[in-house]
Amino acid sequence: MNPAVELAGLRLKNPVLTASGTFGYGVEFAPYGDLTELGGIVVKGLSWEPRAGNPMPRIAETPCGMLNAIGLQNIGAHRFVAEKLPLLPWAEVPVIANLYACDVEDFARLAEYLAGQEGVAALEVNISCPNVQAGGILFGQDPGQAARVTRAVKEKAGTKPVIVKLSPNVTDITSVAKAAADGGADILALINTLSGMAVDVRTRMPRLANVIGGLSGPAIKPVGLRCVHQVSRAVDLPIIGLGGIASAEDVLEYILVGAWAVQIGTANFLRPDTAFRIAADLPKLLDDLGVTSWEEFRGALRA
Amino acid sequence: MPDDTLMAADAASSPVCREFTVLELRRTGLKADLASPSKDGPDHSHWLLDLEPPADFPGEGGWTPGQFVMLRPVSWAFEPLWARPFSICMLERGVLRIFFQVVGRGTRAMSVLRRGDRIVVWGPLGRGFVVEPETPTLLLAGGIGLAPFIGYARRHPRPDTLRLFFGHRPEVGEYPLDLLPQGMAVEASRQTCAEELACFVGDLERRIAEYAGTDGLILACGPHPFLQAVQSLAVKHRARAQLSLENRMACGVGACLGCVTETTNQALPVKVCTQGPVFWAHELRLGVDLGGNQADLGGKV
Numbered sequence: 127m128n129p130a131v132e133l134a135g136l137r138l139k140n141p142v143l144t145a146s147g148t149f150g151y152g153v154e155f156a157p158y159g160d161l162t163e164l165g166g167i168v169v170k171g172l173s174w175e176p177r178a179g180n181p182m183p184r185i186a187e188t189p190c191g192m193l194n195a196i197g198l199q200n201i202g203a204h205r206f207v208a209e210k211l212p213l214l215p216w217a218e219v220p221v222i223a224n225l226y227a228c229d230v231e232d233f234a235r236l237a238e239y240l241a242g243q244e245g246v247a248a249l250e251v252n253i254s255c256p257n258v259q260a261g262g263i264l265f266g267q268d269p270g271q272a273a274r275v276t277r278a279v280k281e282k283a284g285t286k287p288v289i290v291k292l293s294p295n296v297t298d299i300t301s302v303a304k305a306a307a308d309g310g311a312d313i314l315a316l317i318n319t320l321s322g323m324a325v326d327v328r329t330r331m332p333r334l335a336n337v338i339g340g341l342s343g344p345a346i347k348p349v350g351l352r353c354v355h356q357v358s359r360a361v362d363l364p365i366i367g368l369g370g371i372a373s374a375e376d377v378l379e380y381i382l383v384g385a386w387a388v389q390i391g392t393a394n395f396l397r398p399d400t401a402f403r404i405a406a407d408l409p410k411l412l413d414d415l416g417v418t419s420w421e422e423f424r425g426a427l428r429a
Numbered sequence: 430m431p432d433d434t435l436m437a438a439d440a441a442s443s444p445v446c447r448e449f450t451v452l453e454l455r456r457t458g459l460k461a462d463l464a465s466p467s468k469d470g471p472d473h474s475h476w477l478l479d480l481e482p483p484a485d486f487p488g489e490g491g492w493t494p495g496q497f498v499m500l501r502p503v504s505w506a507f508e509p510l511w512a513r514p515f516s517i518c519m520l521e522r523g524v525l526r527i528f529f530q531v532v533g534r535g536t537r538a539m540s541v542l543r544r545g546d547r548i549v550v551w552g553p554l555g556r557g558f559v560v561e562p563e564t565p566t567l568l569l570a571g572g573i574g575l576a577p578f579i580g581y582a583r584r585h586p587r588p589d590t591l592r593l594f595f596g597h598r599p600e601v602g603e604y605p606l607d608l609l610p611q612g613m614a615v616e617a618s619r620q621t622c623a624e625e626l627a628c629f630v631g632d633l634e635r636r637i638a639e640y641a642g643t644d645g646l647i648l649a650c651g652p653h654p655f656l657q658a659v660q661s662l663a664v665k666h667r668a669r670a671q672l673s674l675e676n677r678m679a680c681g682v683g684a685c686l687g688c689v690t691e692t693t694n695q696a697l698p699v700k701v702c703t704q705g706p707v708f709w710a711h712e713l714r715l716g717v718d719l720g721g722n723q724a725d726l727g728g729k730v
Contacts, residue, residue, distance in 0.1 A: 150684035154703070157443045158551070158682075170684075178697050185679055185687030190507040192679060196686045199697060344507045372507070395511060395680040397501065397549050399446045 127412050131165070131420055133364040133386050134287045134312035136220060136248050138165035141420075142377065142405040145368050145391035146171050146224035146250060146291075147196065148342075149401070151210040155394070159402030165387060166220040169206070171252050173226050174236050176202035186324045186333035191345030191370075192392055193324055195336035198226050203239055211245045220247035222289065230278045238282035248286050251279050251311075254293030254318035266293040266318075269305035276309025287312040289366065292353075294346075295321045299353050300360035307361050315366040315389065316357060317350045343392040344370040351383050358384025358425055372396065374407035378415070384425040442491040444682075446551035448503065449480040452524065454542050458603035475573070475603045476540055477518075478527045480548055487553055492520050494581035495557025495650075495673055495707045499681035500527065502539065503547040509535045511679045514702070516577035516650070517553060519608070525550070528576040528605060554681050555706050558648050558671055562586045567640045568593045569633065569659055571651020577673060578650065579608045588613045594636055596620060596629050596655065634662050641668030648707075649673070653715070660710045670710035676701045690714070 129140040143166040149155060152167045161167060179199030186193045201209070206223075214221050223240040227233040233251065240246050253265035253272055265271045272290070280288050290306040292299060294317040303314055319340025324333040332338075350369025358365055367385030371377060372393035380388050390401040417423045457475045482488075494517070501512035513535045519526040531537050542548075558581055568578045568591060575595060582588050592614040597604060601617045609615060620626045637659070640647050647670040649659040656672045663670035679685040681702045689698035690705070691714040699705070 148684060150682070154683045158446050176697055179686065179689075182689065183677065183687075185677065185685060187510055187679075190510060192510055194685070194687065199686050199689070201697065343510055392510075395685055396507075397446055397512070398551055398680065398682050398684075 127409070127418050129408055129412065129420075131387055133366070135285075136166070136287045136313070138220065138387060139163070140165045140405050140408060141381065141385075141387035142401060142408065143168055143222070143366065143387060143389045144394060144401050145389035146252070147194075148391040148394045151206065151214075152221065153210060153213045155398055155401075158398040162215050162218040163405055164219055164401055165405065166222055166247070167214065168222040168224055168250055168389060169210070170200050171198050171224040171226045172200055172203045172206050172236070172240070173198060174203055174232055174239075176200065176205065181335040183333065183335055184339070186339070188322070188324055188341065188343075189345060191341050191343035192395075193322055193334060193339040193341055194319070195334045195339035197336070203236055207240075207243050211243065214245065216245035216247070221245055222248045222250050224250040224252050224291070225279070226252045230274055233275050234278040234282050237279040237288075241283045241286045246286065248289055248313075249279060249283055250289040250291055250315060251275060252291050252318075254291050254295075266302060267296050269301050272302050273305040273309035276306045276311050280310035289313040289315050291315040291318055292357075293318045294349050294353055294369075300356055303357045303361045303363075307363050311363060313364050313366060313386075314357060314361065315368065317346070317353045317369045320346055320349060342369070344372055346370045347376065347379075351379060354380055354385050355383040355427070371404075372400065374404050374411045377404060377408060378411065378417075378423070381420070381424050382427050384427075386420070386424065442487045442553065444552050444554055445486060446549065447483045447486050449482055449486075449525065449548045449550045451542050451544055451546040451548060452479040452481050453544060454478050454540070456540075457528075457605055458600060472531045472537060472540070473599065474540065475528070475530050475599070477605060478529065478539065478542065480525045480527070480550065481523065482520075482525050482550070486525075486550075487520075488523075489521055492517055492553040493557030494560075494584050495577050496553040496555050497577075497681075497706060498525070498527075498550050498552030498554060499678070500539075501549045502542060503549060505538065509538065511535070512549070512551075512681065513539070514554075514675075514678045514681055516580075516673070518576045518579050519583060520553075520580070521583070528573070528579065530573045551681065555702055556704070558673070558707050559646070560585060561646055562590070564590065565640065565643060565645040566591050567636055567645060567647045569636075569647060569649035569651070570595045571649075571655035572597050572599075574649070574651030574655070574673070574675070575604055575606075576650075578648070579605065581648070582609050582613055585610075592616070594618070594633070596633075596651070630658055633658065634666075637662045637668050637670075638666045641666040644669070647671070649710075650675075657715050660713060660715055663710045671707050672710050672713060673707045674701045674705055674713075676706075678702050
């Protein structure tokens with residue numbers, strides 16, 4: 127079958143996107159595959175001003191996962207537009223800008239600027255980063271705030287779809303998802319990293335300078351599946367699922383529980399051609415399983 | 430300021446990701462092979478790993494000494510999760526050779542590889558050391574930091590202009606000094622106690638001062654405290670020096686931002702994997718007090 131999929135007007139050649147923070151600005155992975163063979167590219171989280179991020183060490187390896195406390199180091203929205211966006215084949219593959227700001231007004235300003243760029247196909251609103259002092263996850267843990275940020279971004283996004291990326295670090299993810307929907311979100315993406323930490327008994331030190339970081343990788347796939355399953359039954363919006371996806375079979379697990387598309391995150395670090403390989407593997411797996419349409423397969427979990 | 434400022438020698442060719450085959454794994458210092466991995470207590474053993482690259486991997490002319498590869502056995506599945514970065518020790522005649530020491534889970538798992546095992550490799554990565562064929566060049570290696578200098582010396586057009594000063598803790602026989610070109614000046618110095626370390630640092634300073642005085646080139650690779658010492662002494666004596674950092678990495682391609690380091694001329698931390706691993710010593714902030722001297726070196730290099 128043709129793996130193409132359309133979410134809120136966002137047309138994807140296939141449902142395999144890359145996750146923000148794990149694929150650089152896209153250009154870093156150009157030597158390892160054809161970027162236009164991906165469903166879409168979500169670039170490193172962008173703030174209005176460049177950010178230096180958190181102190182080192184800011185990554186740690188954990189069983190089947192990793193912790194990070196990068197703290198949204200990025201070159202800022204203007205340099206991204208001037209230096210990176212022109213290098214991406216945005217006419218052939220949707221490039222999605224991930225936004226981070228400390229307050230609602232900054233989110234709106236950033237959304238207006240990035241949505242105004244021809245090469246940006248959609249905006250992804252990061253209200254779920256656990257590694258920054260202000261903003262980030264605080265917006266994503268309060269349904270009222272989540273709705274306010276979403277509304278502010280949506281008002282400035284023009285015709286471009288707005289994706290709201292949710293955190294699993296909440297008691298009830300469906301309440302935040304509903305709030306984002308009320309705020310005008312076109313698409314939901316879930317999950318961001320799980321808050322976690324790692325320690326060293328010899329040095330008695332935390333393994334991250336920030337002490338607490340975000341857990342990602344195959345270890346969190348069950349949590350991601352659970353969240354997509356719950357939200358897909360509570361909110362009538364297309365969902366992009368992410369969390370621990372490392373194979374075409376993982377992609378179909380997410381779609382089976384209700385996702386329309388997926389993002390490949392930490393698996394991009396395991397080998398840099400991961401997302402390309404998954405996109406290439408998917409049609410054959412669909413044929414092997416006898417899947418003839420996404421509508422037939424999506425959410426078709428026998429539960 | 431551009432994000433990808435050229436700090437050292439530029440990459441020789443575009444990196445690729447391919448599966449390699451293990452040709453041989455040999456423990457150095459002892460008569461050991463694939464069938465008898467390390468058995469003696471806390472394992473800090475040293476190994477030479479030979480891999481067979483596929484035909485389309487950059488060959489002998491496609492890399493710069495000081496560059497590295499990320500390496501991840503297919504058998505690892507998700508544990509350990511990350512690939513591991515290794516300096517290219519040699520890439521000659523269809524063989525990629527890595528020299529590594531067992532220091533943790535990843536390298537321990539690599540020490541039981543067998544002939545025919547499949548390894549995912551991506552590279553060559555990063556920017557290597559400068560080569561100035563006619564300039565007297567001092568290579569400063571600390572322990573496993575020897576690895577890139579084997580390739581550097583073997584590729585150098587005038588190995589007679591090179592001199593290696595090598596500090597180590599395990600016995601010198603653990604290190605494959607026999608892979609260095611014939612006739613190259615090599616001094617090895619072992620430190621097993623604080624007094625010997627102090628003596629080594631004194632020797633280090635004398636050599637750095639000597640090369641600074643003759644406008645020679647100094648290249649260093651080794652543990653962080655070793656590099657801090659070299660940086661401090663190089664700045665003190667106004668020597669032209671490059672350092673190769675060995676920071677922890679997840680991706681090796683500039684995406685994870687886990688390997689960054691701070692420099693004196695960039696507003697944001699720089700990526701060791703793509704903007705290094707080799708940097709001019711005076712441009713780095715390695716956590717030592719340089720007494721403000723580094724600014725004076727800007728026009729000298």
